[in-house]
Amino acid sequence: MKIFAYGIREDEEPSLKKWEENNPDVEVEYTKNTLTADSARLAEGADGVVTLQTSAYTREALEVLKKLGITKISIRNVGFDNFNFKDLNDLGFSLTNVPVYSPNAIAEHTVILMGRLLRRVPEFDQKMDNGDFTWSPTIGKEYREQTVGVVGTGHIGRVVIKILQGFGAKVVAYDVYHNQDIEKQGLYVDSLEELYKQSDIITLHVPLFDSNKHMINDQAIEQMKDGVYIINCARGELIDTNALIKGLDSGKIAGAGLDVLDNENSVFGKVWSSVENIPDEKIRNLAERINVIITPHSAFYTETAIHNMINTAFDSNKELIEGQQPSTLVDTKA
Numbered sequence: 492m493k494i495f496a497y498g499i500r501e502d503e504e505p506s507l508k509k510w511e512e513n514n515p516d517v518e519v520e521y522t523k524n525t526l527t528a529d530s531a532r533l534a535e536g537a538d539g540v541v542t543l544q545t546s547a548y549t550r551e552a553l554e555v556l557k558k559l560g561i562t563k564i565s566i567r568n569v570g571f572d573n574f575n576f577k578d579l580n581d582l583g584f585s586l587t588n589v590p591v592y593s594p595n596a597i598a599e600h601t602v603i604l605m606g607r608l609l610r611r612v613p614e615f616d617q618k619m620d621n622g623d624f625t626w627s628p629t630i631g632k633e634y635r636e637q638t639v640g641v642v643g644t645g646h647i648g649r650v651v652i653k654i655l656q657g658f659g660a661k662v663v664a665y666d667v668y669h670n671q672d673i674e675k676q677g678l679y680v681d682s683l684e685e686l687y688k689q690s691d692i693i694t695l696h697v698p699l700f701d702s703n704k705h706m707i708n709d710q711a712i713e714q715m716k717d718g719v720y721i722i723n724c725a726r727g728e729l730i731d732t733n734a735l736i737k738g739l740d741s742g743k744i745a746g747a748g749l750d751v752l753d754n755e756n757s758v759f760g761k762v763w764s765s766v767e768n769i770p771d772e773k774i775r776n777l778a779e780r781i782n783v784i785i786t787p788h789s790a791f792y793t794e795t796a797i798h799n800m801i802n803t804a805f806d807s808n809k810e811l812i813e814g815q816q817p818s819t820l821v822d823t824k825a
């Protein structure tokens with residue numbers, strides 16, 4: 492059996508090596524390139540592919556794999572919004588993901604972004620760069636005075652809630668499906684509008700679908716409290732960047748913590764040397780603001796997460812090739 496892997500980084504190699512040692516019956520080959528129509532040819536002779544990328548998986552790339560007789564794909568991450576399910580189904584592909592590699596990684600990052608905004612850390616950092624050891628005007632706010640609206644109470648949202656409760660914050664939550672534990676605690680509100688109305692901080696933890704693209708738009712922001720903070724560690728396209736910029740300009744939004752951005756693939760993973768060189772005008776606009784914290788889709792990026800992503804993805808691909816039904820199988824027919 493042979494598995495070909497795409498987008499393998501240096502930091503993944505030790506975990507991959509261990510997986511290979513534990514699975515001597517599987518031949519593994521890999522490239523650091525992402526899966527495209529061109530690179531798909533590299534998988535010739537493999538029975539399945541393992542991959543990770545934030546750019547789109549094109550139909551052309553899938554067609555090349557199909558011609559090579561490969562129809563089993565295992566991604567090393569949670570979100571599969573960069574696949575077109577129709578393409579997968581038309582071409583007869585099976586897809587697995589890693590639904591739970593470390594929700595804590597993303598949840599901790601989320602709460603850290605909130606804390607950095609609440610305690611105005613970027614402003615203190617800027618002052619310190621100038622040798623300024625004064626307090627004013629960078630007075631902060633405490634978590635226990637905040638109502639945090641958590642949109643999406645899946646694996647990550649629930650850990651966010653737990654951490655926030657440890658800090659003494661009040662939590663309200665919204666999800667299309669209710670989790671029993673969150674329900675028992677009485678945290679759910681009935682609508683997004685209600686969550687927007689009550690929250691001092693709003694944090695997004697839902698997958699991206701066509702139906703919720705730009706869910707944070709002018710109308711949603713209109714329903715929020717004045718001086719709201721918005722955190723997004725889910726998917727950039729959930730927020731209409733124009734509306735966010737408008738809200739920041741007017742002061743309606745006090746600040747934002749963004750691990751993901753609409754059009755992030757145009758800037759993330761590259762070194763621009765200075766903010767002025769960022770080519771995407773809207774991202775540059777956000778990056779220039781002291782009350783906006785941007786991280787390069789790195790919420791997931793911990794040692795534990797990387798190890799689990801490799802193990803689960805390769806295990807799943809092996810199971811697919813053996814004709815088993817892995818628990819990580821994505822329902823592409825839904």
Ligand code: NAD
Pocket residue numbers: 569570590594597642643644645646647648665666667668696697698699703724725726750751788789790791792
């Ligand atoms: P999950 O599937 O466990 O939870 C998602 C929750 O969202 C579910 O409870 C679901 O019922 C709910 N939901 C779906 N559509 C909704 C809607 N329209 N309105 C309200 N709730 C809705 O997923 P998770 O592991 O918690 O991850 C959430 C998202 O975080 C992923 O889909 C992915 O896009 C993103 N993510 C980002 C990073 C990162 O590094 N920044 C890492 C992992 C995941």
Ligand code: COI
Pocket residue numbers: 543544545567568569570571788791
């Ligand atoms: C995910 O797991 O869905 C992420 O967003 C992490 C990223 C490496 C794609």
